[in-house]
Amino acid sequence: MHELRSLLPYLKPYRRVFLVGLALVVISNFFATLGPRFLQHGIDALSDGGGFHEVRVAVALLLLVAIAGGVARYGMRELLNSGSRRVETDLRDQLYDHLQRMSAEFYDRYSTGDVMARTTNDLLAVRMVAGPALMYVVDTTIRALLIAPAMVAISAQLTLLALVPLIGLPIAMVSLGRVMHRRSQEIQAQFSELTSHAHENLSGVRVVRSYRQERAEIAHFRALNDTYLYRNLGLARVQGAFFPLLTLLGGLSGVVILYAGGKLVMAGSVSIGQFVAFGVYLAMLVWPMIALGWAFNLVQRGAASMGRINQLFREDPAITSPPSPTALPPATGARAVEFRDVWFSYPGARERGRVLQDISFRVERGSSLAIVGPTGSGKSTLVDLIVRTYDPDRGAVLIDGVDLRQLSLPDLRRAVGFVPQETFLFGETLRRNILLGAPDDGRLERVADISQLTEALPALPDGYDTMLGERGINLSGGQKQRAAIARALAQDPPVFVLDDALS
Ligand SMILES: Nc1ncnc2c1ncn2[C@@H]1O[C@H](COP(=O)(O)OP(=O)(O)O)[C@@H](O)[C@H]1O
Ligand SMILES: [Mg+2]
Incomplete structure (x- = not known):
C-alpha cells in the first residue's frame, strides 16, 4: 500500500479536478x-386518501432530483476519469524519460518485454x-x-436485518474478482504465447518447410490452442456463477x-410509503457495495503495479556525465584514442x-587501427x-588525453561516430535514418558515396525518400x-569506430 504514496505528486497538479469531482460525488x-x-410522501398521500395534487408534487420533485443527480454524476465521471487519464499520461512520460537515460547495463538486466509490461499493464x-x-x-x-x-429512521431493526446479506456483496466480489482476474491473466499469457509462437513460425516458414516440420508445428500449435480453450472455459465458469451469486445476495435482502x-407494516409501525422507500434505499446500496469490493481489488493490484514501476524509477543510470565536465582540447x-591498462568484465x-585484461594501446590522430580476433574474443x-556503453573496471579510455568519464556525454557522443556490429534502422525514410539529427546540407550525397550506399539507390523506388520497413526490413543486409x-x-x-561492419 505504501507504494501508492508515490502517486500523490502526480495527483497534485490536478488536485482541483479531483476535489471538484469528489464534491460532485457528494x-x-x-x-x-x-x-x-418523495416517493414515500407520494405513496403515503395516496394511502391516506389525500388529494392527487400531492402525488403530482412528488412526481415533479422526483423528476427534478433525478435530473440534478444525473448531471452531477455525469460531471463526476467526466472529471475523475479525465483526471486519472492525465495522471497516467504524466507518469508514462516520466517513465519514458527515465528509460531513455538508462544505460546498457540496465537493459542487460531487464528484458524489453518486462519493461514494456511495466509501462503498459x-x-x-x-x-x-x-x-x-x-x-x-x-x-x-x-x-x-x-x-x-434514513433507513434507521424508518426501522433500525429492519436495517440490521437487510444489511446482513448486503455485507456479503463486497466479500463475494473480492474473492470472485480475484479468481477471475487470475484466470484472465492466465488467458492473456496463453494468448500471447500462442500469437508469438505463430508469429515466429510463420516468419520462419521457409525453415519449417525445408526441414519438413509442418506436422510437428501443427501439433504444437494445436496443443497451445487447446490450453487457451481450457483456460477460457475456466473463466467462463466463474463468470457464469458471478452474476447469479450477486443477484441472489441482493434478492435475499429483498426477501428479508x-x-x-x-x-x-401489518403492525402499523411502518407506513406503506416508508416500506417502499426502504426497499428503494436498499436497492440503491447494492451496486455501490459490489463496486466497493471491486475497488478493493483495484487498489491491491494498483499498489503491486506501482511497486513494479517504482522499482524502475529507483534504478539510476550507470553511465552519466560528470558534475563538472572537462572540454576536449x-x-x-581527427582525434587520438588511447586505452590505458583497461580491465573489464560485464556487470x-x-x-x-x-573479457578484457590489461589492454593498452594508442591510435594517433589521423591514423587507423584494425583489431582482429576470433568470435567472442572481446x-x-x-x-x-x-x-x-560500459565503463572499464580498471584503467581508462582517453580521447586526446581526456578520460572519457570526464567528458559530458553529448561531447563524447559528438566526438565518436560508431557503427555497431548489429545495424539498427528505424521504420522511417532512408534520408532520416542516415541524417538522424544532422542538417540536410548536401552531406547526405557525400556520405552515401563514401559508404558506397549510392550503388543501392537505383533499386529504391523513391531514392533517399524510400520508406524503410520495420527495422529496415526492405533493405539487404549489406545495404543496411x-x-x-x-x-x-x-x-x-x-573518431570513427566500426565494429565488424564491413561485410
Ligand atoms: N551484454 C553482455 N553480457 C554478458 N556477457 C557478454 C555481453 N556481451 C558479450 N558478452 C560476452 O563477452 C565476450 C566477448 O564478446 P564480444 O565482445 O561480443 O566478442 P566479439 O565481438 O569479439 O565477437 C563473449 O564471451 C560474450 O559472450
Ligand atoms: Mg563482435
Missing part, C-alpha cells in the same frame, strides 16, 4: 437519496486506482452515510425486508570472468568502451550496413 448522492423520500492498473477505485470508494462511503440514517418489513578533424556476468566489448556507416559519417566525427 452532490449526486445527496440528490439520489432524496428520491425515495502496470501503468493501467495504477490509473485504475486514481480513477475508478477512488471514485467508487468515495461514492459508496458517501451513499452509505446518507442512506443509513418483504417478510420482516411486511410484518411491521580544440582540434580540427551482469562477473562470474564469467574478465572486439565488440572493446569498442563499446569507446562510446561508454552501408546505411549505418553513412549515418555515422554524417555526424562528421573526429
Whole structure:
C-alpha cells in the first residue's frame, strides 16, 4: 500500500479536478437519496386518501432530483476519469524519460518485454486506482452515510436485518474478482504465447518447410490452442456463477425486508410509503457495495503495479556525465584514442570472468587501427568502451588525453561516430535514418558515396525518400550496413569506430 504514496505528486497538479469531482460525488448522492423520500410522501398521500395534487408534487420533485443527480454524476465521471487519464499520461512520460537515460547495463538486466509490461499493464492498473477505485470508494462511503440514517429512521431493526446479506456483496466480489482476474491473466499469457509462437513460425516458414516440420508445428500449435480453450472455459465458469451469486445476495435482502418489513407494516409501525422507500434505499446500496469490493481489488493490484514501476524509477543510470565536465582540447578533424591498462568484465556476468585484461594501446590522430580476433574474443566489448556503453573496471579510455568519464556525454557522443556490429534502422525514410539529427546540407550525397550506399539507390523506388520497413526490413543486409556507416559519417566525427561492419 505504501507504494501508492508515490502517486500523490502526480495527483497534485490536478488536485482541483479531483476535489471538484469528489464534491460532485457528494452532490449526486445527496440528490439520489432524496428520491425515495418523495416517493414515500407520494405513496403515503395516496394511502391516506389525500388529494392527487400531492402525488403530482412528488412526481415533479422526483423528476427534478433525478435530473440534478444525473448531471452531477455525469460531471463526476467526466472529471475523475479525465483526471486519472492525465495522471497516467504524466507518469508514462516520466517513465519514458527515465528509460531513455538508462544505460546498457540496465537493459542487460531487464528484458524489453518486462519493461514494456511495466509501462503498459502496470501503468493501467495504477490509473485504475486514481480513477475508478477512488471514485467508487468515495461514492459508496458517501451513499452509505446518507442512506443509513434514513433507513434507521424508518426501522433500525429492519436495517440490521437487510444489511446482513448486503455485507456479503463486497466479500463475494473480492474473492470472485480475484479468481477471475487470475484466470484472465492466465488467458492473456496463453494468448500471447500462442500469437508469438505463430508469429515466429510463420516468419520462419521457409525453415519449417525445408526441414519438413509442418506436422510437428501443427501439433504444437494445436496443443497451445487447446490450453487457451481450457483456460477460457475456466473463466467462463466463474463468470457464469458471478452474476447469479450477486443477484441472489441482493434478492435475499429483498426477501428479508418483504417478510420482516411486511410484518411491521401489518403492525402499523411502518407506513406503506416508508416500506417502499426502504426497499428503494436498499436497492440503491447494492451496486455501490459490489463496486466497493471491486475497488478493493483495484487498489491491491494498483499498489503491486506501482511497486513494479517504482522499482524502475529507483534504478539510476550507470553511465552519466560528470558534475563538472572537462572540454576536449580544440582540434580540427581527427582525434587520438588511447586505452590505458583497461580491465573489464560485464556487470551482469562477473562470474564469467574478465573479457578484457590489461589492454593498452594508442591510435594517433589521423591514423587507423584494425583489431582482429576470433568470435567472442572481446572486439565488440572493446569498442563499446569507446562510446561508454560500459565503463572499464580498471584503467581508462582517453580521447586526446581526456578520460572519457570526464567528458559530458553529448561531447563524447559528438566526438565518436560508431557503427555497431548489429545495424539498427528505424521504420522511417532512408534520408532520416542516415541524417538522424544532422542538417540536410548536401552531406547526405557525400556520405552515401563514401559508404558506397549510392550503388543501392537505383533499386529504391523513391531514392533517399524510400520508406524503410520495420527495422529496415526492405533493405539487404549489406545495404543496411552501408546505411549505418553513412549515418555515422554524417555526424562528421573526429573518431570513427566500426565494429565488424564491413561485410
Ligand atoms: N551484454 C553482455 N553480457 C554478458 N556477457 C557478454 C555481453 N556481451 C558479450 N558478452 C560476452 O563477452 C565476450 C566477448 O564478446 P564480444 O565482445 O561480443 O566478442 P566479439 O565481438 O569479439 O565477437 C563473449 O564471451 C560474450 O559472450
Ligand atoms: Mg563482435
